[in-house]
Amino acid sequence: MKKQIREKLALGILLLLGLTACGGEEGSNGAIVNPPVTGPVPEMSIDACFTMITSLGEVGLGIDSRHTPQSAANFIGYVDDGFYDGTLIHRVIHNFIIQGGGFTSGMVPKPGKAPIKNEASVGFSNLRGTLAMARARQSDSATSQFFINTLDNPQLDYSASSEGYAVFGRVLSGMEVVDQIGIVATTRVGDYSDVPLEEIVIERIAPSECPMLEE
Template identity: 50%
Template sequence: MSRLILIMCALFSASVFANTKVLFKTTLGNFTIQLDEAHAPITSANFLRYVNDGSYKGTIFHRVIPGFMAQGGGFDKNMQQQQSYAAIKNEASNGLKNKVASVAMARTNDPDSATRQFFINYADNDFLDYSSSKPGYAVFGQVIDGYDVVQKMANIPTKTSGFMKDVPATPIIVTDVTIQK
């Protein structure tokens, strides 16, 4: 039942909030993501759920690999994993590609396991795209302003923290996230 409600919300939000812009304020500066709700309605609705409930605020970019991607949304500055809603269906077959500055959902080996973590591509990561032989990673947006801030993340030295590698030694904290009107 909850999966049906999420799908219905996704379809509703696609018609009401087409091309929603989300401003991220971080300790390194600000950047704006524009969602593609027409091509990724379920993923966009899921992302907006975390934006609207304020749970991205106080999270960090916990995995940054220069030339590849910057991943965030799932851990606080103490590397404590944050609560998530139910996983969503993978929309990687939506035609959107993992290109420079695109935003996609992180997931486990299970294609339908994405919850709250997302990543921003530093390169054209075609190997992450959907194909008939692999499920891919669902792109749902694009950084349209402040990509230089995202690029600054790649300049922060990284460390290993517990089981996590590529953790910025100086935390990159999300201080606020708002929908732009």
Template identity: 45%
Template structure:
């Protein structure tokens, strides 16, 4: 009986010692969006959205986001940025990334997803942070979606209060050169000073 108990105890120790090694096999990818309203830290989901995360990291590496703004803010829906400067001029972008809306991630509150046009595979640098609790219609699996959805690739790890502060800003409609009138633009520009990788991926 003693030998059997000793074996079981040894086996249990082996299992316990194995779990931490597996759990810490890869650090999460954390990036900091430094805004004029404070810092927002995102945790990116490379496992479920590898193409989208790689695309986002490439823009970070190129310094694309420094000086862009959150140009579209809609309460109880989302805050969108990453493509225009304070003069509402759109930045040059890389080729579009393939839509990963079928990855199982949902447009839940405080998740981050790719902005795009009516073309499901048109996302480039612009992203949005969901602030609404009822954004399920943006998911590919929802019958109200266009069959592709908006690809979620991470979530807010820290700085939700900054997201809330941005969401509460007063907005207006402004003319955009070559694109007509854009609604829901913050009256006072909300600047993205820069975006940097904090952990989990090389800059």
């Protein structure tokens, strides 16, 4: 059990391209000191919905344009451009996350647009089934890549010592597909680890009608 906890904490330190959070002000001991989230954490608002069609099935996604406007507009822009069509779910870490939106077949990087501001300080938690922006070490470095949490990962949240990873939506349907992807065999391809042994293709992400959600 202790080994599993240590492994999960270690994974939380390197989510995407070397996902070690940085930024904020440094305290006297060199640690990051971020301002606390002021006021209560808002309830996620599902303002726009999408269907992510993968080679293993469909996943319904809902995003929050009200509280995470930059992350939402960024994602919608990539969808409208057809950017995600033919990209891969290129990273799968069992009992942690699945990640996609930045590579095409053969693990060829697909350059994205300018990076956006990290909106993790809104306070949404990286709970199972939430959709979040992947980024590099710098806080405001997210471009096209996103991930879905397959377990609760509060170690990825904004805090006094971490800039966190911005949650901007959640899975509305097809979590069983996410779970199926989350247990596939992985390998190393060049410099990239945790790559699915058999390519999982995002065939398309398309706008869809939002379901009636319970209040």
